[in-house]
Amino acid sequence: MREVRELIRSKNIRLSVSDKGGKFVVIPHQLDVEITEEHLEDASLYRPSSEKEFKSQYRKLNNEWAKVARAAGLKPSVISYLKIYLPTCLVLYLLIKTHKLVSSDDLVSIDP
Numbered sequence: 001m002r003e004v005r006e007l008i009r010s011k012n013i014r015l016s017v018s019d020k021g022g023k024f025v026v027i028p029h030q031l032d033v034e035i036t037e038e039h040l041e042d043a044s045l046y047r048p049s050s051e052k053e054f055k056s057q058y059r060k061l062n063n064e065w066a067k068v069a070r071a072a073g074l075k076p077s078v079i080s081y082l083k084i085y086l087p088t089c090l091v092l093y094l095l096i097k098t099h100k101l102v103s104s105d106d107l108v109s110i111d112p
Contacts, residue, residue, distance in 0.1 A: 019095040027096060036094055046092070058087040 007013045014032040016025045040046050062083045069079040 016094075016096050025096040032094075035096075036092075039092070039094060054087070054089060058084055 004013075004015070008015055011029045014027050014029050016027065016032070017023070018025045065083060066079050069082070
């Protein structure tokens with residue numbers, strides 16, 4: 001384990017959680033960087049945002065929530081309780097897509 005920790009510390013490898021079942025994945029650090037950069041370059045999913053824009057968006061969300069909640073007849077105290085007052089900025093977590101290796105026995109048909 002000491003060797004693995006040293007490889008992680010020296011940024012030679014990245015130890016990550018897989019997308020299925022919480023298993024772990026070991027990938028070269030450079031591949032991890034390339035995967036992350038590719039995801040962040042997708043302008044349809046990610047783009048830079050300022051603090052001002054972030055605050056504006058959560059205020060709009062609170063206003064919409066209040067409108068819907070009032071229309072549903074909720075008490076003002078409930079509406080206020082469920083508003084977001086201390087929003088947190090989302091963090092990008094990339095889970096490595098893993099595939100189960102299929103043996104030839106798995107492909108045999110059991111139909112009569």
